[in-house]
Amino acid sequence: MRGFRRSDGLFEVEGRVTDRKAHDFTPASGGPLLRAGDPLHDMGVCIVFDDSMVVHEVHTFSKAAPYHACPEGGRALQSLKGLRIAAGWSGEVRRRLSGARSCTHLMELLIPLATTAIQTMIQLRMSRPEPLDEDGRPKKIDSCYAYAADGEVVARRWPQFYRPSPPISEERDNR
Numbered sequence: 001m002r003g004f005r006r007s008d009g010l011f012e013v014e015g016r017v018t019d020r021k022a023h024d025f026t027p028a029s030g031g032p033l034l035r036a037g038d039p040l041h042d043m044g045v046c047i048v049f050d051d052s053m054v055v056h057e058v059h060t061f062s063k064a065a066p067y068h069a070c071p072e073g074g075r076a077l078q079s080l081k082g083l084r085i086a087a088g089w090s091g092e093v094r095r096r097l098s099g100a101r102s103c104t105h106l107m108e109l110l111i112p113l114a115t116t117a118i119q120t121m122i123q124l125r126m127s128r129p130e131p132l133d134e135d136g137r138p139k140k141i142d143s144c145y146a147y148a149a150d151g152e153v154v155a156r157r158w159p160q161f162y163r164p165s166p167p168i169s170e171e172r173d174n175r
Contacts, residue, residue, distance in 0.1 A: 073103025
């Protein structure tokens with residue numbers, strides 16, 4: 001996975017999966033014998049998005065795949081154009097692409113690609129005001145393990161929103 005800002009102001013992230021066997025292997029497709037180290041799968045996805053995290057373009061490639069039909073499995077990823085990389089991304093990707101709608105390997109790359117996209121935007125996001133909920137609480141709180149309301153990051157960064165975990169009673173400890 002890697003991400004970068006393009007010269008046109010858009011952002012791009014790409015991910016690739018390569019599957020190699022340590023031994024000679026004949027694919028179930030009946031294709032030719034693959035020698036140890038030759039890729040059974042060598043495929044990837046590239047997503048182009050703007051600073052609002054809206055997908056503008058999706059490109060896929062399959063340099064190696066076990067079946068002749070596999071490269072066509074990337075076409076369905078075009079359905080992601082216009083989708084925003086944000087909360088709910090993983091579920092929406094699965095809803096649009098699971099099963100026989102697309103290549104499973106390409107679809108699975110899209111989940112960590114979203115994380116890569118967010119990390120690619122870190123400099124831009126840090127220059128913007130912190131997104132807050134309707135109560136003025138940073139939306140990051142409780143969005144992941146590190147940002148748990150009872151964790152050290154929240155205690156240090158947003159002490160007014162820190163909520164320590166209730167102590168475990170001695171009775172529970174003795175069970």
